[in-house]
Amino acid sequence: MSAAYITSFAISIVAASTPLLLAASGELVAEKSGVLNLGVEGMMLVGAIAGFATAHQTGSALLGIGAAALAGVALAMIFAALSLSLLANQVACGLALTIFGKGFAALLGAGYVGIAGPVLHPIALPLLSRIPLLGPVLFNQNILIYFSFVMVALIAWFLNRTHAGLILRAIGDNHDAAHAMGYPVIRIRYAAVAFGGAMAGIAGAYLSLFYSPLWSQDLTAGRGWIALALVVFSTWRPVWLLVGAYLFGGITFLALYLQGMGFSVPSPLISALPYAATVVVLVLISRDARRIRLNQPACLGKYFHAIA
Amino acid sequence: MLYRLEPRGERSLFWAYGSPVLAILLTILTMMLIFAALGAPPVKGVETFLIAPVSTLSGLSSLLVRAAPLVMIGAGLALCYRANVWNIGGDGQFIMGALAGGGAALALPNAAFWWAYPLVAALGILGGMGWAGLVAWLRLKFNANEILTSLMLVYIAQLILVWLVTGPWRDPAGFGFPQSAMFGPGVTTPSFGGTTIHLGCVLAPLLALALWQVLGRSVLGFQLRVIGQAPRAARFAGFSNARLTWFALLMSGGLAGLAGFFEVTGPIGQLTATITPGYGFTAVIVAFLGRLHPVGVIFAGLLLALSYLGGDAAQINLNLPNAVTGIFQGVLLFYLLGADVLILHRLRRARPAPEAAA
Known part of the structure; x- marks a missing residue:
């Protein structure tokens, strides 16, 4: 197998991993603050169409990314209003967000099916991109791929090394104590949920502006849900999120590669591989119930109501 | 905040059954806005969406x-x-x-x-x-x-x-x-x-x-x-x-x-x-x-x-795109989940709380 092959495989794996990494890192921050938002799939879809439509209208893929982030935030705010201000069940609100997001994205996208839009182009970093093998994989990519690496590093730093990150984690682990210490629990959760929405929206734009790059009604194909599983897989640690996302990117690529090779296994069954792998990975990581209990934010999914 | 939520201390039977009704009404109003935004007459839109399909016998069986x-x-x-x-x-x-x-x-x-x-x-x-x-x-x-x-x-x-x-x-x-x-x-x-x-x-x-x-x-x-x-x-x-x-x-x-x-x-x-x-x-x-x-x-x-x-x-x-079905369903669930807060809480006009009243 030649070096060129290996490089092109690696590029495909990075391409397949990035949307998972983007969406999962946003959700990780929301969950660290104690909020379980199951609406990632819906926010990704609306982000994808908002990004595609904006890029198509303005001709600028970058504006598309901005619009996608805003659309993700807007959807996340519906979720936050219901689950944080009106104390509704977070699981149900997340599901509602996904159902609504699917419908809303289909409505917005009705006129955009099957047309081409602006595409995100790779930006070669000077010198670094010329490193053999590694250069083209890591340093000649589009902006969102760089962004995904930077965000994971930033989130890890924020959560573990800053005072604000400590407060966010404290709220996720014991909202009553955090409230008693005078921290604005609900306001910080709103911010964390908004961040999750922006990242999910950007992940959607990555799919519609680079990965596909087209709009279609079921563009995300369950990636939002896989991202949620990845957060569990990482046991809420950003660095492990990176490992998980690339593991899944690798599996997705393997499925595509096997299909391309005309393997004797029928293609729908190969397409089921990432979903089956998600179940297997969840099982492997969850069977140690103590590890999950130790790492999971203790207030995850619980509602908080301060009686002033 | 002008209003705040106050726990009732018990389930309100009225709102347990009233909240779906309220949610359905709010959903219909929202659908009218969405129809208007899509350039369809709102009242006719709701009529086409919710009444016309079941006004015939074959519609009812569907x-x-x-x-x-x-x-x-x-x-x-x-x-x-x-x-x-x-x-x-x-x-x-x-x-x-x-x-x-x-x-x-x-x-x-x-x-x-x-x-x-x-x-x-x-x-x-x-x-x-x-x-x-x-x-x-x-x-x-x-x-x-x-x-x-x-x-x-x-x-x-x-x-x-x-x-x-x-x-x-x-x-x-x-x-x-x-x-x-x-x-x-x-x-x-x-x-x-x-x-x-x-x-x-x-x-x-x-x-x-x-x-x-x-x-x-x-x-x-x-x-x-x-x-x-x-x-x-x-x-x-x-x-x-x-x-x-x-x-x-x-x-x-x-x-x-x-x-x-x-x-x-x-x-x-x-x-x-x-x-x-x-x-x-x-x-x-x-x-x-x-x-x-x-x-x-x-x-x-x-x-x-x-x-x-x-x-x-x-x-x-x-x-209209038939995605309005998904919108209707999502909006309905949003309103329902929101209205359900009234089962266990009541809205109270917030008084400006004096400092350290606790």
């Missing part, structure tokens, strides 16, 4: 056909949610029921014995049960989150369906379309009086009512309610969480499987690549709108069935 799977899956999900088991994979269980029952029906094209139909129906139930049982097993044996596993199994079931109808089970005389042969008359779900209303439409409400009896009168039903509302109390009382999780998932999987079986052997008549427009997800809304109660689920199932017919009508008569 409504019952659409409602049957929603009521059956929704009743099972209501059971699960009462036990705090978050099964959202109704669509996968529906597909597996259709595959198990439909596969058996394909193997018996000329079945003339009377028990052929009950046999394939039973296999349909088992198909759905098996798929939901997998979720129960993964949750209880490996502690795997049932929300994510049940959802992943939806995608897997859909891909197995596509594989079967494009591969081993494809109709050789079907011009290469992704579909199986038609089922034989001995294994087809009967319909009545020249309408599309089939056996499943009649059984769906009966099954929901039967479930109500089981829940309301049995020890198991009591344990289920306790475990959902007060898990700690249930543990001290020695109720087996594992047994109830199995029970809830097998019941809901079986109901979804039966619904899938009815759908393919009845209205569709064969296996095709798309046998569900997301009934399993819409049934989540049905369960909540029906207050997790089998009788409520029957009414909620009818309303959400109407949203499918309304989407089709809006597409044909108003030239």
